Amino acid sequence: MEKVNRSRDKQKGKKDTTAEVFSHSQITRLYSRFTSLDKGENGTLSREDFQRIPELAINPLGDRIINAFFPEGEDQVNFRGFMRTLAHFRPIEDNEKSKDQNGPEPLNSRSNKLHFAFRLYDLDKDDKISRDELLQVLRMMVGVNISDEQLGSIADRTIQEADQDGDSAISFAEFVKVGKLHFYLLNETAHPCFLHTLT
Numbered sequence: 099m100e101k102v103n104r105s106r107d108k109q110k111g112k113k114d115t116t117a118e119v120f121s122h123s124q125i126t127r128l129y130s131r132f133t134s135l136d137k138g139e140n141g142t143l144s145r146e147d148f149q150r151i152p153e154l155a156i157n158p159l160g161d162r163i164i165n166a167f168f169p170e171g172e173d174q175v176n177f178r179g180f181m182r183t184l185a186h187f188r189p190i191e192d193n194e195k196s197k198d199q200n201g202p203e204p205l206n207s208r209s210n211k212l213h214f215a216f217r218l219y220d221l222d223k224d225d226k227i228s229r230d231e232l233l234q235v236l237r238m239m240v241g242v243n244i245s246d247e248q249l250g251s252i253a254d255r256t257i258q259e260a261d262q263d264g265d266s267a268i269s270f271a272e273f274v275k276v277g278k279l280h281f282y283l284l285n286e287t288a289h290p291c292f293l294h295t296l297t
């Protein structure tokens with residue numbers, strides 16, 4: 099089992115950006131949350147463990163967020179991985195007090211948050227958001243009260259607005275420039291229940 103109570107002083111020279119994002123008391127709370135979710139009591143969480151969190155079960159992007167916890171090809175996540183993913187959801191202001199110009203970028207920096215959001219869209223991992231990928235997320239976010247035709251035209255307009263190299267898809271650089279696509283996915287206001295239950 100990994101130690102969770104390592105103090106920051108002991109980590110000098112070997113920076114762990116996860117510990118920079120969370121305070122000591124938050125880490126303690128997260129750890130007790132982690133162990134209560136760990137029904138198999140083996141120090142790791144499975145997808146089923148996450149699916150038992152009601153707020154994630156009803157979140158339209160729940161499955162994708164759950165997937166983001168799991169490294170490629172793995173079906174278990176340990177406490178460190180659990181914290182790393184959650185760190186992306188912390189507000190950016192939390193960095194200011196522990197800012198270290200020479201250290202690695204905090205996980206909740208604007209750029210890391212954007213990468214995280216981008217990956218929620220880019221299911222086939224070709225580093226582009228296609229019209230289909232955008233449509234899938236739109237459909238999950240807006241629910242059923244909007245026709246496929248209307249959704250399609252929202253997707254088309256969004257791509258037109260973002261697409262600069264004319265490939266009819268949104269690259270990460272283009273994604274960063276269209277302000278509106280990401281923040282509703284990653285703001286704490288977009289996932290208040292999810293965050294409050296976990297942290």
Ligand SMILES: [Ca+2]
Pocket residue numbers: 219220221222223224225226227228231
């Ligand atoms: Ca893609």
Ligand SMILES: [Ca+2]
Pocket residue numbers: 260261262263264265266267268269272
């Ligand atoms: Ca493009």
